[in-house]
Every structure is written in C-alpha cells, then in structure tokens.
Amino acid sequence: MDLVRAILLKIEGHPTPTVEGYLEVDGYEQGPIHHHIDLLKQAGFVDAFCAMDANTEYGFLFQDVSLTWQGHEFLGTVRDPEIWQKTKAGAAKVGAWSVSIVAELAKGFVLQKMTTLGLPVGA
Incomplete structure (x- = not known):
C-alpha cells in the first residue's frame, strides 16, 4: 500500500x-x-x-x-503522513490490507482528526 x-x-x-x-x-x-x-x-x-x-x-x-475521481478521493484520505501512519498501524492490527479497508480506516482517522480540531462531523 x-x-x-x-x-x-x-x-x-x-x-x-x-x-x-x-x-x-x-x-x-x-x-x-x-x-x-x-x-x-x-x-x-x-x-x-x-x-x-x-x-x-x-x-x-x-x-x-x-x-x-476515485483516485483523488482515495488519495485525499491517505495524503496526510500522520493519518497514513495510523491507517497502516490499524490495518496491521486488523490484518487486512484491501483498498476498501484501508480507505475506511483512513476516513475514520480523518473524521477523528476533524473532531479533535473542533470541526463539524456528520449532519
């Protein structure tokens, strides 16, 4: 990956x-x-x-x-080096490295970072 x-x-x-x-x-x-x-x-x-x-x-x-567009979307979730390191660590713990799993993990870490920064998440 x-x-x-x-x-x-x-x-x-x-x-x-x-x-x-x-x-x-x-x-x-x-x-x-x-x-x-x-x-x-x-x-x-x-x-x-x-x-x-x-x-x-x-x-x-x-x-x-x-x-x-799909390539840009995926890259948008894994671009940040900190998010990428967390994503790789999470995938290693789960033992799954499919693109969809990696994308979902990265999205979760992005949402977590948004919450930490006080940015609105969800509707």
Missing part, C-alpha cells in the same frame, strides 16, 4: 495532469511500479494507456497515466 500511495502522490504532483513515459518512484523498480499502476487502473483509481515497448525490461510501458 505504500507503493500505491506513492504512485498516486507522484501522479498528482506531476506538473501536467497526465504522466507520459516512465513514472519513477524512489525506492521502487519499474516492475512493481508497472504492476501497481495496472492494479490501480483495474481499481478505477487511474486512467492509463499501456504501450508495448521492446526496449523495456518488461516489454511494456504505461503512458498517459492520470488520476480518476
């Missing part, structure tokens, strides 16, 4: 809305990055076009990668 979060942050922070060519994420090789972009595409978090590229180690290259 750290790589998923890092990819989404990297795409969001790109100077243009669409990343073309290689997406580099510090500490990760292209194979796991490509695999996770494919998973993010399947989950509806990113739009991406995959092109065959014989010059790459993996034979393909993701081009035109951009965040979807």
Whole structure:
C-alpha cells in the first residue's frame, strides 16, 4: 500500500495532469511500479494507456497515466503522513490490507482528526 500511495502522490504532483513515459518512484523498480499502476487502473483509481515497448525490461510501458475521481478521493484520505501512519498501524492490527479497508480506516482517522480540531462531523 505504500507503493500505491506513492504512485498516486507522484501522479498528482506531476506538473501536467497526465504522466507520459516512465513514472519513477524512489525506492521502487519499474516492475512493481508497472504492476501497481495496472492494479490501480483495474481499481478505477487511474486512467492509463499501456504501450508495448521492446526496449523495456518488461516489454511494456504505461503512458498517459492520470488520476480518476476515485483516485483523488482515495488519495485525499491517505495524503496526510500522520493519518497514513495510523491507517497502516490499524490495518496491521486488523490484518487486512484491501483498498476498501484501508480507505475506511483512513476516513475514520480523518473524521477523528476533524473532531479533535473542533470541526463539524456528520449532519
């Protein structure tokens, strides 16, 4: 999930809305990055076009990668490093790392932080 979060942050922070060519994420090789972009595409978090590229180690290259609304929503809940650390700790305790579980945990921590800050929560 750290790589998923890092990819989404990297795409969001790109100077243009669409990343073309290689997406580099510090500490990760292209194979796991490509695999996770494919998973993010399947989950509806990113739009991406995959092109065959014989010059790459993996034979393909993701081009035109951009965040979807759902990707922005998920990233919005896990962006804050403090919330992310709590979310990871919570997921480790539960033993569940599905995207939906992680998103729900993060939302809970965001709501908790809002309450602590005296912000209105709910209707």
